[in-house]
Amino acid sequence: MSAIILSPATMARFLFMEQLKWTMWFLSFMFVIYIVVVSFASGPHSSFIDLVNFSNGSSSIYMFVLGILTTSSFFYYYMQQGITRKNFFLGTMLSSVLLSIAITITLVVSGFILQFISGWAGWNIHTQEFDYTSSFSAFLYVFGSLVMLHLIYFLIGWMIGLTFYRSGWRYGLLSIACSILIIAIAGIFIEATHFSFFTNIITVPTFIAMPVSIVLIVLLLGVNYRLIKDITIKI
Amino acid sequence: MAYPIEVRHLTVHYKKYKALEDVSFTLSPGKVHGILGRNGAGKTTLLTYLASFHKVKRGTIVIDGEDPFENERILQGTSFIYDKDNTYDYDKIAKILKGMLYFRPNFDEAYAKDLAAKFNIPMDKSADQLSKGQYSALQVTIGLASRTPLTIFDEAYLGMDAPARELFYKEILLEQERHPRTILFSTHLVSEMEYLFDEVLIIDNGKVLLQETSEQLLEKGFSITGPEEDVDSFTETLEVIHEKSLGGTKSVMVYGTLTEQEQREAAELGLEVGTLSLNNLFIHLTKEGEET
Numbered sequence: 001m002s003a004i005i006l007s008p009a010t011m012a013r014f015l016f017m018e019q020l021k022w023t024m025w026f027l028s029f030m031f032v033i034y035i036v037v038v039s040f041a042s043g044p045h046s047s048f049i050d051l052v053n054f055s056n057g058s059s060s061i062y063m064f065v066l067g068i069l070t071t072s073s074f075f076y077y078y079m080q081q082g083i084t085r086k087n088f089f090l091g092t093m094l095s096s097v098l099l100s101i102a103i104t105i106t107l108v109v110s111g112f113i114l115q116f117i118s119g120w121a122g123w124n125i126h127t128q129e130f131d132y133t134s135s136f137s138a139f140l141y142v143f144g145s146l147v148m149l150h151l152i153y154f155l156i157g158w159m160i161g162l163t164f165y166r167s168g169w170r171y172g173l174l175s176i177a178c179s180i181l182i183i184a185i186a187g188i189f190i191e192a193t194h195f196s197f198f199t200n201i202i203t204v205p206t207f208i209a210m211p212v213s214i215v216l217i218v219l220l221l222g223v224n225y226r227l228i229k230d231i232t233i234k235i
Numbered sequence: 236m237a238y239p240i241e242v243r244h245l246t247v248h249y250k251k252y253k254a255l256e257d258v259s260f261t262l263s264p265g266k267v268h269g270i271l272g273r274n275g276a277g278k279t280t281l282l283t284y285l286a287s288f289h290k291v292k293r294g295t296i297v298i299d300g301e302d303p304f305e306n307e308r309i310l311q312g313t314s315f316i317y318d319k320d321n322t323y324d325y326d327k328i329a330k331i332l333k334g335m336l337y338f339r340p341n342f343d344e345a346y347a348k349d350l351a352a353k354f355n356i357p358m359d360k361s362a363d364q365l366s367k368g369q370y371s372a373l374q375v376t377i378g379l380a381s382r383t384p385l386t387i388f389d390e391a392y393l394g395m396d397a398p399a400r401e402l403f404y405k406e407i408l409l410e411q412e413r414h415p416r417t418i419l420f421s422t423h424l425v426s427e428m429e430y431l432f433d434e435v436l437i438i439d440n441g442k443v444l445l446q447e448t449s450e451q452l453l454e455k456g457f458s459i460t461g462p463e464e465d466v467d468s469f470t471e472t473l474e475v476i477h478e479k480s481l482g483g484t485k486s487v488m489v490y491g492t493l494t495e496q497e498q499r500e501a502a503e504l505g506l507e508v509g510t511l512s513l514n515n516l517f518i519h520l521t522k523e524g525e526e527t
Contacts (some may be wrong), residue, residue: 004307005338014337079288081338082310082383229305233288235279235317 006083011091015074016098019066023099026062027106030055038114038123047124051111056146059103060153067096067157071165079233089228092158093221100150104143141206145190148213152186155220162227165234182216189213237264237417238299238312238385240285245294247280247441254280256441258294262434264384265415267407269432269449269513271425273521277441278421279317282389285419286315298385309385311340316378317389321370324362328373331362332380339381341414347380350406354399367394375403379410387419404431429513439521449513456511457493460486465504469497476519488519 034054041048048054070092078088118125156179164172189209240262247255255277262268272278283289284296287303287310296303303309326334328351335342351358354372362370371394378386392400407418408431422428435452437444447455456476459466463485470487477488488511493501501508 004311005340006307006311010337080315081335082313084305084307084310086305087307230290232290233283235283235288235319 006078006081006087008087008090008094011078011083011087012094012098014078015091015095016102018074019095019099020102022066023062023103023106026059027055027103027110030058031110034114038125039121050125051114052107052142052146055107056149059107060149063096063100063103063150063154064157066099067154067159068161070158071161075165075228076233085228085231089225096151096154096158097147100147100154103150104146107146108139108143144210145213148210148217149186149190151217152182152190152213152220155217155224156182159220159224159227162224162231166227166231182220186213186216189216236312236384237266237415238309239264240385240417241295241297242281242285243295243297245281245284245291245296247277247284247289247293253441255284258438258441258443260436260443260446262417262419262436264299264417266433267411267418267420267431269425269429269435270419270421270438271423271435271517272421272438273423276438276521278438279389280441281438282315282317282387282419282421285385286313286387288315311338312384313387314339314378314381314383314385315387315389316374316391317387318371318391318393319374321362321365321367324370327359327361328356328365329358331373332377335377335381339383341382343380343382347376350376350379353402368396368399371395372399372403379406382410382414382416385417385419387421389421390423392422392424400427404428407431425517426512426514432513435513437517437520444520452513452516453510455490455492456516457489457491458486458509458511459489459501459506460484460509461504461506465506469501469504469506476522477515488515490516490520 031051034051037054038048074092075088079085083091114123115125160172160175160179163175189212242261243259245255245258247253258277258281270278270281284291285298285303287305290304298306298309298313301309303313324331329348332344332347332351335347336344348358351373354369354376356365356369356373356376362373365373371391375388375391375395378388378391392403395403404427407420410416411418420428420431429449432449434446434448436446445452459470461469461484463480463483466485466487470489474490475487476490479486493508498508
């Protein structure tokens, strides 16, 4: 037999290319919606939030849905093609990080372009909850937060999809309850989140929030690996 | 290349239901193995374990000398073809076949296209537009063209019409000549494909009922026909698995071998001794409610 074809890197490439196509469709729709809304909602006397703020919630939900679909669509397909569970996990982990970066870059770059042309188009655009244009450090902070946020939502969706697939609806519902808790925790530590229950009462400094967010990501990866490592493929 | 398979004491229980009970057997490489059993006998359960869709909890499975579970080499060399739903398979046929090159190192795209044409599978359609039989033929095409050292067909013919099934069987024999591999063929339609099998494993109620080469198995069954009294006296000590009478003539099916002396006695009594088909043996060995 030849060398192993479905290595983690190959798996990551396949997944990333496919999910990137989906993502471009999603972002295109959102971009069109934003242009239409901003055209009507902003003018000399009224302003509208910028694209990054506008899309933050929906892009997180998009990643969440993608995470749920990962098991029922991608995992099931690739297992039939002879991949190991471990390689699929590693490939998905890598592709989800790349996708989180890609989606954030696309949003931020599009946001900059829209800011740039807003004067010409007569739009009045402002940053609302978080500002990434005032300094480079502010940009890095927001960029890193958004990447981690997208990744966390993907991992939560993946966890729910895996739990339903592996253990049925009872544990699946339990995983949804856990997800709400994780989203609440993420909301405390990541300022950029759209779903925050405690932001107004707790302010966590960046040097604590960032490492804790990374720990949260590692924990979610650990849970997902535990769920997938001996999962039964249902036919 | 072909993988040998060794299963020892494989036991699978779903709560109180015993799907497989202490199943042990060895399958030699490069042969077509018929995995026979009635509905619910445990065939698919066994095959999903061989394909590593489940993790073995009790017993062991060794394929080509290694535990197949999470084994990159073995999984890449194992194709599991079964009855699938095509509702959400939106890819074009040509793209699906081309895509297999990314997963199976020995996949022969030209052969796959040739086979798809023989099965009348329209290359310009998407998979969800295919009929049930066409989609089964597509799966079979992928299974044959992948040329994996272990190829498992679990009732993969479902929905295929008689000419398509005949073509499938013919291609199995041709491919086995060109690129020998270990093929496991699960079915309960024994009559039309018994000539394919080099070896036969019969599963009944989650247990291995018997495992023989086709030749050995066919030597183990006889039909004996003649006057009722003579047949009854001759078969008194034999294992009769089926009998029917018409007028004064009786015909029985016997499981076991006849010694030379028994054959001479049968000839002296004027009894007609014939062979049994694999299908007859299968039906009567797995008959419900009867001990065999």
